[in-house]
Structure formats: structure tokens, C-alpha cells
Amino acid sequence: MNNFVLSTPTRIRFGEGQVKSLTKEIPSNAKILLTLGGGSVKKNGILNAVINSLEDYKITVFEGIEANPEFETLNRAIELGKTEAVDYVLAVGGGSVLDGSKLIAAGIANPTIEPWEIVTSGGRAAKKALPLGTILTLPATGSESNGNAVISRRATGDKLGIASPLFYPQFSILDPTYTYTLNDRQVANGVVDAFVHTMEQYLTYPVNAKIQDRFAEGILSTLIEEGPKALQEPDNYDVRANLMWSATMALNGLIGAGVPQDWATHMIGHEITAIHGLDHAQTLAIVLPNLMTHQKEAKREKLLQYAERVWALDPCEEESIDRAILLTRDFFERMGTPTSFNGYGIDEPNINQIINKLEEHGMTALGEHGNIDLEASREILEAAR
Amino acid sequence: MNNFVLSTPTRIRFGEGQVKSLTKEIPSNAKILLTLGGGSVKKNGILNAVINSLEDYKITVFEGIEANPEFETLNRAIELGKTEAVDYVLAVGGGSVLDGSKLIAAGIANPTIEPWEIVTSGGRAAKKALPLGTILTLPATGSESNGNAVISRRATGDKLGIASPLFYPQFSILDPTYTYTLNDRQVANGVVDAFVHTMEQYLTYPVNAKIQDRFAEGILSTLIEEGPKALQEPDNYDVRANLMWSATMALNGLIGAGVPQDWATHMIGHEITAIHGLDHAQTLAIVLPNLMTHQKEAKREKLLQYAERVWALDPCEEESIDRAILLTRDFFERMGTPTSFNGYGIDEPNINQIINKLEEHGMTALGEHGNIDLEASREILEAAR
Numbered sequence: 001m002n003n004f005v006l007s008t009p010t011r012i013r014f015g016e017g018q019v020k021s022l023t024k025e026i027p028s029n030a031k032i033l034l035t036l037g038g039g040s041v042k043k044n045g046i047l048n049a050v051i052n053s054l055e056d057y058k059i060t061v062f063e064g065i066e067a068n069p070e071f072e073t074l075n076r077a078i079e080l081g082k083t084e085a086v087d088y089v090l091a092v093g094g095g096s097v098l099d100g101s102k103l104i105a106a107g108i109a110n111p112t113i114e115p116w117e118i119v120t121s122g123g124r125a126a127k128k129a130l131p132l133g134t135i136l137t138l139p140a141t142g143s144e145s146n147g148n149a150v151i152s153r154r155a156t157g158d159k160l161g162i163a164s165p166l167f168y169p170q171f172s173i174l175d176p177t178y179t180y181t182l183n184d185r186q187v188a189n190g191v192v193d194a195f196v197h198t199m200e201q202y203l204t205y206p207v208n209a210k211i212q213d214r215f216a217e218g219i220l221s222t223l224i225e226e227g228p229k230a231l232q233e234p235d236n237y238d239v240r241a242n243l244m245w246s247a248t249m250a251l252n253g254l255i256g257a258g259v260p261q262d263w264a265t266h267m268i269g270h271e272i273t274a275i276h277g278l279d280h281a282q283t284l285a286i287v288l289p290n291l292m293t294h295q296k297e298a299k300r301e302k303l304l305q306y307a308e309r310v311w312a313l314d315p316c317e318e319e320s321i322d323r324a325i326l327l328t329r330d331f332f333e334r335m336g337t338p339t340s341f342n343g344y345g346i347d348e349p350n351i352n353q354i355i356n357k358l359e360e361h362g363m364t365a366l367g368e369h370g371n372i373d374l375e376a377s378r379e380i381l382e383a384a385r
Numbered sequence: 386m387n388n389f390v391l392s393t394p395t396r397i398r399f400g401e402g403q404v405k406s407l408t409k410e411i412p413s414n415a416k417i418l419l420t421l422g423g424g425s426v427k428k429n430g431i432l433n434a435v436i437n438s439l440e441d442y443k444i445t446v447f448e449g450i451e452a453n454p455e456f457e458t459l460n461r462a463i464e465l466g467k468t469e470a471v472d473y474v475l476a477v478g479g480g481s482v483l484d485g486s487k488l489i490a491a492g493i494a495n496p497t498i499e500p501w502e503i504v505t506s507g508g509r510a511a512k513k514a515l516p517l518g519t520i521l522t523l524p525a526t527g528s529e530s531n532g533n534a535v536i537s538r539r540a541t542g543d544k545l546g547i548a549s550p551l552f553y554p555q556f557s558i559l560d561p562t563y564t565y566t567l568n569d570r571q572v573a574n575g576v577v578d579a580f581v582h583t584m585e586q587y588l589t590y591p592v593n594a595k596i597q598d599r600f601a602e603g604i605l606s607t608l609i610e611e612g613p614k615a616l617q618e619p620d621n622y623d624v625r626a627n628l629m630w631s632a633t634m635a636l637n638g639l640i641g642a643g644v645p646q647d648w649a650t651h652m653i654g655h656e657i658t659a660i661h662g663l664d665h666a667q668t669l670a671i672v673l674p675n676l677m678t679h680q681k682e683a684k685r686e687k688l689l690q691y692a693e694r695v696w697a698l699d700p701c702e703e704e705s706i707d708r709a710i711l712l713t714r715d716f717f718e719r720m721g722t723p724t725s726f727n728g729y730g731i732d733e734p735n736i737n738q739i740i741n742k743l744e745e746h747g748m749t750a751l752g753e754h755g756n757i758d759l760e761a762s763r764e765i766l767e768a769a770r
Contacts, residue, residue, distance in 0.1 A: 001626040003400025008393050014643060015388025208623035210610065211630045214603025222595040238593040241386040245596045245643075258399060258630075 001209040004257040010145045011171040014245065016237070018173045019046075022053045022090075025133055025171045030088040033081045033108070033130075035101045036063040037093040044181045046137060050092060060084040062104075065093065069100030071153040075115055078107035081130075091134045091169075095141030098134050099149035102167040105130040119151050123162035135173045138182060139244040140190035140281070142197065142251025144172035159270065174248065176240035184231055187243075188335040189281035191227035194247040195220060195331075196284040200263045201256040203292070203302050204368040209259045216255045217309045222246045224310070227335050264366035265291055268377055271357040275350055282344065285337040289329040290383040294376060296321060298369055340384055351381045386594040389642040395530045396556040399630065401622070403558045404431075407438045407475075410518055410556045415473040418466045418493070418515075420486045421448040422478040429566045431522060435477060445469040447489075450478065453658075454485030456538040460500050463492035466515075476519045476554075480526030483519050484534035487552040490515040504536050508547035520558045523567060524629040525575035525666070527582065527636025529557035544655065559633065561625035569616055572628075573720040574666035576612035579632040580605060580716075581669040585648045586641040588677070588687050589753040594644045601640045602694045607631050609695070612720055649751035650676055653762055656742045660735055667729065670722040674714040675768040679761060681706060683754055725769055736766045 013021055026032065032054065041047045051059070062077040081089070081104060089108070091101035106126040107115040117125045136144045143149065147167040152159045182190075202216035223246050229239045249255070268291075269283030278286075296303065300321070307324035308315040329339045341349040355374050358364070366372035372380075398406055411417065417439065426432045436444070447462040466474070466489060474493070476486035491511040492500040502510045521529045528534065532552040537544045567575070587601035608631050614624045634640070653676075654668030663671075681688065685706070692709035693700040714724045726734040740759050743749070751757035757765075 001400070001623060001630070003403065005396065005398050007396040009396075011390065011392040011394075012642075013390050015386070018388065208627070210607040210627045211603060211634055214606060215600055218596060218599025218603055221599060225595065238386060241643075242593070242595045245386070249596055257397075258626075 001207055001212075001258040002260070006253050006257045007165065007168075008145060008252050008254065010169045012145065012174060012248070013171060014174045015241075016175055016177050018175050019049045019053055019135060022050065022133075022173070026054070026057065026088055026090065028056065031058045031084065031086045032060070032088045032090050033077070033084070033086040033104070034059050034061045035065060035077060035089060035091045035093075035097060035104060036061065037065050037097045038063075040181070041092050041137065044178065046092060046135065046178050050090075050135065060086055065097045065100040067096045068150070068152045068159070069096045069103075071116065071119065071151055072155070074100045074103050074107070074151065077104045078115055081108040082111060087130060089130050089132045091132065092137065094136070094138030095143045098136070098143035098169070099141070099151065101132060101134070102129070102143075102147075102149040103151055103162065105132045106164070106166065116153075119153070119160050119162055122160070123164040123167065126164055126166055129164070129166040132167070132169045133171050133173075134169045135175070135178070136244070137178045138186060138190055139174075139179060139247035140193040142194075142248055144169060144174065145248050145252040159274070174244050176237055176244050179240050179244060180235050182234075184336055185279070187230050187234075188227075188337045189279050190247060191223055191230070191243060191335055192281040192285050192332055192337050194243075194250040195223045195227075196265055196281075196288055197250040198223075198255065199288060200265060201259060201261050203299055203306060204260040204262050205299070206301050206305070207259055212255050212257065212259050213305070215249070217306075219246050219250050219255065220310045224331055227331070231336070260368040262368045264372045267363045267366050268354070268358065268380065271354045271361075274357065275353050276341075276344075276346055278344060282337055285332040285339050286341060286384045287380060289325055289332070289339050290380045291372075292325045292328065293383065294380050295367065295372070298367075298371060342385060349381065349385060351378060354381060386592055386597075386643040387645070391638050391642045392550065392553075393530060393637050393639065395554045397530065397559060397633070398556060399559045400626070401560055401562050403560050404434045404438055404520060407435065407518075407558070411439070411442070411473055411475065413441065416443045416469065416471045417445070417473045417475050418462070418469070418471040418489065419444050419446045420450060420462060420474060420476045420478075420482060420489060421446065422450050422482045423448075425566070426477050426522065429563065431477060431520065431563050435475075435520065445471055450482045450485040452481045453535070453537045453544070454481045454488075456501065456504065456536055457540070459485045459488050459492070459536065462489045463500055466493040467496060472515060474515050474517045476517065477522065479521070479523030480528045483521070483528035483554070484526070484536065486517060486519070487514070487528075487532075487534040488536055488547065490517045491549070491551065501538075504538070504545050504547055507545070508549040508552065511549055511551055514549070514551040517552070517554045518556050518558075519554045520560070520563070521629070522563045523571060523575055524559075524564060524632035525578040527579075527633055529554060529559065530633050530637040542659075544659070559629050561622055561629050564625050564629060565620050567619075569721055570664070572615050572619075573612075573722045574664050575632060576608055576615070576628060576720055577666040577670050577717055577722050579628075579635040580608045581650055581666075581673055582635040583608075583640060584673060585650060586644060586646050588684055588691060589645040589647050590684070591686050591690070592644055597640050597642065597644050598690070600634070602691075604631050604635050604640065605695045609716055612716070616720070645753040647753045649757045652748045652751050653739070653743065653765065656739045656746075659742065660738050661726075661729075661731055663729060667722055670717040670724050671726060671769045672765060674710055674717070674724050675765045676757075677710045677713065678768065679765050680752065680757070683752075683756060727770060734766065734770060736763060739766060
């Protein structure tokens with residue numbers, strides 16, 4: 001096991017009706033900036049429940065944080081927060097709203113620092129941040145329990161990660177009933193995203209970190225069992241609860257503590273989203289199975305372990321690795337997430353451009369061994385046609 | 386899955402050499418009360434390493450916190466801390482030193498409250514507490530990552546639990562090399578303790594909490610694989626690391642979140658320690674296998690799951706439950722921890738007195754169903770002769 005530092009300070013309030021405990025979490029004299037995405041929180045009743053719980057609080061609402069949260073939008077929220085002198089940020093939504101609200105909380109608290117500087121510094125320029133609480137409506141990114149965010153700026157073509165201990169939510173409310181109204185594509189994207197987050201931290205090479213391995217395998221098995229059920233039984237509370245908790249556990253630092261990590265699938269996937277406009281999770285489904293095949297030798301030991309423990313295959317049989325990769329592909333497909341460009345109607349993926357962008361972004365030695373160079377990325381993408 | 390609130394704010398610094406990072410965790414102007422148990426931290430070099438790391442700090446040393454930390458001892462530490470006007474507590478030792486230091490940190494910070502009142506109020510009387518850091522030398526109790534402690538007062542025959550969010554360590558250093566010098570009995574006790582902690586939160590009835598179940602099973606499997614190895618290869622770093630991390634994960638709230646819990650084995654075991662003076666873990670090894678047999682019907686579904694997932698037995702075969710219980714018993718025995726009174730040379734256990742004490746302490750409806758009454762406890766103890 002490698003050395004690690006692990007901090008998971010966010011208090012989780014999990015389960016139906018937890019929104020009623022908002023008043024226990026937010027000081028009664030707080031001036032709240034309530035940050036929202038589009039209209040779904042109005043339609044499904046969450047916003048009403050939140051407003052009712054906080055009837056004695058002073059609230060300023062900012063809505064319109066989009067998927068892949070846009071810097072210019074977040075900057076407007078920061079200006080509004082300063083004008084209204086808010087001292088607490090409450091984010092209600094999915095990963096994009098939560099990510100964007102981390103920058104908002106930092107931007108308001110550091111009025112002398114240009115918000116863009118917080119982004120370009122990777123978060124380090126922020127010397128403080130307003131306290132942040134979140135109510136999660138789309139389990140996928142783990143943003144509800146970590147100090148990370150990804151911010152986009154379309155004008156300059158940037159998509160940058162920020163991270164700071166200051167960005168951890170103080171609390172996060174996870175109410176599975178708020179996920180009943182997600183459509184199939186959102187459900188599938190969340191499940192695939194959480195699955196690949198887990199694989200990026202698990203499918204590398206063994207370092208004898210038994211707890212981390214077992215926990216990762218537990219998350220993978222749960223996503224495989226519960227993901228398809230969520231599509232068939234959207235109102236099944238336990239299924240939704242298990243998926244929601246899986247997604248948080250997949251990216252709160254726990255399973256990645258003390259182990260090597262990969263993240264090549266994410267890096268290649270980001271460029272596919274930029275060029276072909278596919279959803280983040282769709283790009284992961286395209287890349288991962290082909291990357292697994294390409295890296296069969298480098299990942300051999302963990303692939304055998306994955307085959308045995310997650311898919312109950314005989315690890316002594318050579319073909320169990322291929323079979324496990326096929327079953328992974330099949331799982332994504334059953335979730336309604338194709339695993340090739342072709343599956344999304346892209347007959348001619350712009351592989352040259354994807355490779356150029358990877359080069360431009362310095363992504364020339366990806367993976368836990370740094371052995372996925374541009375040629376390897378090209379081969380993976382060619383196999384994904 | 387049941388609703389839950391989960392908070393794990395303690396920052397973990399895991400791995401060899403982490404003691405060097407003490408200066409990152411403790412403010413440079415802190416006046417530290419360094420709390421210790423007996424002489425082992427001097428012999429094995431830990432104390433020197435700590436003192437060297439903190440050479441620029443003002444440190445007051447208090448040593449002599451015993452197993453099952455004694456209130457009168459802790460009270461002396463509180464007096465010393467007040468006299469020296471310390472503002473930080475650093476505990477170096479096993480669960481007893483850490484537990485005791487939680488009361489010390491609370492007692493010093495609340496000079497107008499009688500320390501005994503903090504104990505009798507279950508911790509609620511404490512309005513604040515000094516910041517606490519810990520360096521763990523004996524993985525077992527999980528105290529390094531929770532807000533709980535058990536305090537004894539021999540003069541009055543009390544052994545009381547206290548808990549508060551104020552008692553969470555700010556950081557805990559877990560360096561597996563500090564566990565190399567533990568003797569076999571300490572190793573065995575730690576492994577059995579962590580195993581039973583896990584079972585108390587796992588072996589109840591199913592509530593479709595798949596992540597919690599998988600994580601618990603992962604901890605159990607790891608303890609079964611690594612426990613005996615730690616006895617055979619005391620200097621095997623990975624084995625020690627896996628055991629250390631297992632013990633923390635067993636009792637930091639994670640696997641118990643949203644599931645029913647039992648704790649009957651602990652309650653009965655406490656009385657055995659009080660009357661027969663056995664180590665805490667030894668009493669757990671005596672009670673658990675016999676409680677499993679006694680509660681075979683009430684715990685049937687989880688016993689089948691345990692048999693299948695932890696011991697790879699066929700859950701369709703009726704005898705798999707008995708076989709799983711036998712394997713559990715055998716595991717404890719292989720760790721050198723007998724599973725009967727007789728194994729400790731106690732030919733005539735004082736079962737009447739144990740039952741009287743359970744009654745006196747109100748332990749008349751134990752277990753996740755409250756169905757373990759005094760008669761059931763008696764039957765379990767009789768079976769454990």
C-alpha cells in the first residue's frame with residue numbers, strides 16, 4: 001500500500017426527507033445564495049421543499065448554471081453574491097451545479113482576487129471560501145463529498161480543474177427520491193460515470209491494498225446489479241439509494257487512497273466531448289473497454305482479479321480477461337450507453353483532431369505507467385470506431 | 386437502506402514516516418500536552434521520533450494512561466494540562482490512550498465543568514474541547530477516527546461511554562511500522578476486535594444496503610487473510626498496513642451508516658471482562674460464535690450471505706450456516722484467541738454474576754431485534770463454557 005493523506009470532512013445526510021434538516025446545518029442568521037441549474041428542480045418539487053424548510057432565512061436565488069458550468073455564468077453569480085452580501089452558498093442540483101458553486105463560494109469570499117485567477121491557479125489562489133452546503137439531485141460526479149470542480153470557459157476553449165480543502169461542502173443532503181425523475185440517459189450517464197471513476201482507481205497494478213480493492217469491487221458489483229434496475233423500476237427507493245451512495249463512495253478519495261491511479265479514459269474522453277459533443281459518460285463508455293483490451297498485458301493482474309471477483313469468472317482460464325472486458329462492454333450497452341463512436345451515429349470520428357488536442361494538452365504519457373502515448377491513444381480510438 | 390448522518394472529519398495520514406508531517410498538522414505556536422500509556426512507546430522509538438519532529442514546540446508530557454483508561458488518571462492529566470495552559474493534545478498509543486485523551490482534551494477546555502460530569506453526561510456536558518491529534522500504535526478500536534471513548538472508574542465500578550462531535554481527532558497518523566513490536570496477544574486482540582466490530586454492524590438483517598454490506602465483507606475477508614499472517618510475519622509491512630486500515634474502517638461510522646446494528650456481543654463481553662478480567666477481545670471471541678448459533682434463525686438471511694461471500698460456501702446448502710460459524714470460531718482460535726471460557730482456564734465461569742450485572746445495567750433486550758433477554762444471554766454463556 002502506498003502512503004496517503006485522506007480527508008472526507010463533508011457531513012452526509014442521507015435518505016428521504018433529509019431536506020427538513022437544512023435548518024440544523026445552516027446558521028439561522030445566514031444570508032444564503034441558493035444556486036440552481038435549469039428548471040428541473042422547480043418541476044420535481046425539490047425547490048419548493050427547500051424554500052419551505054428555509055422560510056425564516058434571507059435567500060437570494062441564482063439560477064441557470066449549465067452542464068459543464070460556464071465561467072461567465074458563475075462570474076455573474078459571484079457578482080450577485082457580493083451585491084447581496086451573502087455569507088453562505090447552498091447548491092441544489094447535479095455535479096455541474098455543485099462544481100460551479102464551489103467557484104462561486106470562493107469568488108465571493110475573495111473579492112480582491114479575479115475569479116478567473118482562482119480557476120487558472122487550480123484553486124490555489126483562493127485564500128478562503130464561503131461555507132457551502134449541497135443538495136444532490138443527480139448521483140454521478142462525487143462533487144457532493146470532495147473538494148474538486150471542473151470549470152469551463154467557452155470563449156477561450158478552456159476546461160480546467162480546481163481543487164482545495166476550502167471547497168469541500170460542509171454538508172450534503174442525498175435524498176434518493178429526488179432522483180426518481182431523472183430520465184434514462186441521465187441515469188445511465190451517472191451509473192457509467194461512477195463505474196469508470198471506480199475503474200480509474202482500481203484497474204491498474206496491485207500494491208497489496210486489500211481494503212481499497214475490496215471496496216472498489218463492492219462499488220462495481222453494486223453498480224452492475226442496481227444500474228439496470230434503475231431503468232426498469234425508476235421509483236425503487238433502495239435501488240436509487242444504492243446507486244446514489246455508490247457514486248459518492250466512488251469519488252470521495254476513499255478507494256483511491258494509497259493506490260496507483262489511471263485516468264487515461266477520462267483524459268481521452270474529455271477531448272471526445274470537446275470535439276464531438278458527446279456526454280461525458282458516453283465518451284467514457286467508448287474509451288474504457290477498448291483501453292482495457294489495449295492495456296491487457298500492463299493491467300493483467302488486476303484484470304484477472306476483476307474477472308474473478310466482479311464477474312465470478314475462473315481466474316485460471318486465460319480467456320477470463322477477454323470475457324470480463326466483454327461483460328463490461330455489455331453492461332454499458334445494457335444501460336443504453338453504446339461503446340463505440342458508431343453507436344452514436346458518428347461514422348467518421350475525427351481521430352486526428354482528438355490526438356492533436358491530446359498533444360496540445362500535454363496528454364502524451366497517460367495511465368498509471370505513463371505508457372499510453374499518442375500512438376496508443378490512437379490505437380484505442382481506432383478500435384472504438 | 387435506513388436514513389443516516391455520517392461524518393468522518395478526521396484527516397488520516399497513513400504510512401511509514403508520516404510522523405515527520407506532525408509540523409504540518411499542529412500550529413507552530415501550540416502548547417502541546419503529549420499523552421502516553423506505558424513504556425512501550427519509549428522502547429520502540431516512537432516517542433523519540435515524535436519529540437524530534439516537534440523539537441521547536443513547547444511540550445508537556447503526561448504518561449501512564451492504562452488499558453481501560455481510569456478516570457482518576459485522566460483527571461490528573463487534566464489538572465496538569467490546566468496548570469501548564471496547554472492548548473493542544475497529542476495522544477500516542479492504542480485505543481485506551483486515544484480514548485482517555487478525548488476526555489483530557491474536553492476536561493482542559495471546560496475548566497468550570499467537573500470532568501466526571503462530562504463522563505456521566507455521555508459527553509454532552511462538554512461545550513468545547515482542545516484540538517486533538519493522535520498517533521496510533523495498536524490498530525483495534527477505531528478511536529483514531531471517531532468521536533467516541535470509553536472511560537472506567539474503578540472506585541465506583543463504572544465503565545461509561547462518551548461521544549461528541551467535539552471528540553473527533555483533527556488528524557491521526559497511522560504508521561504500520563509502529564505495530565511491528567506488538568506481541569502476539571495484542572495483534573490477535575486487535576484483529577478479533579476489528580472483526581467483531583464489523584460483525585456487530587453487518588450480521589443483523591438485510592435492509593438492501595449493498596455498499597455497506599460489500600464494504601463490511603471486504604473488511605472481514607481482509608482480516609481473515611491478513612490476521613494469521615501478522616503472527617507469522619510480524620515485519621510484513623503490507624500485512625500490517627492492511628490490518629491497520631481494516632481496523633479504522635471497521636469503526637469510523639462508514640459500514641454502520643444506514644443499517645441495523647447488534648452490539649449484544651460487546652455488551653455481554655463487557656461484563657465478562659469486569660468479572661473475569663479477560664481482555665476485551667477475548668470476551669468477544671467467547672461470545673460471538675455462540676451468539677451466532679443461538680441467533681441462527683433471527684440472523685438467517687445475513688448468515689447465508691456471510692457464508693457465501695466471506696467463506697465461499699454454497700448458500701443453497703442448509704449446513705453452510707453451521708459451517709460458517711465453525712470457520713469463524715476456527716479463525717479466532719488460529720489467531721490464538723480461544724472461543725470458550727475453558728480455553729482461558731476458567732472451568733467455572735460465574736454466569737449468574739454476569740447475568741446479574743447485565744440486569745443491573747439494563748441489558749435485558751439486546752441485539753438488533755431486542756430479543757436477547759437475560760435468558761438468551763444465559764444460554765449463550767452456557768454454550769460458551
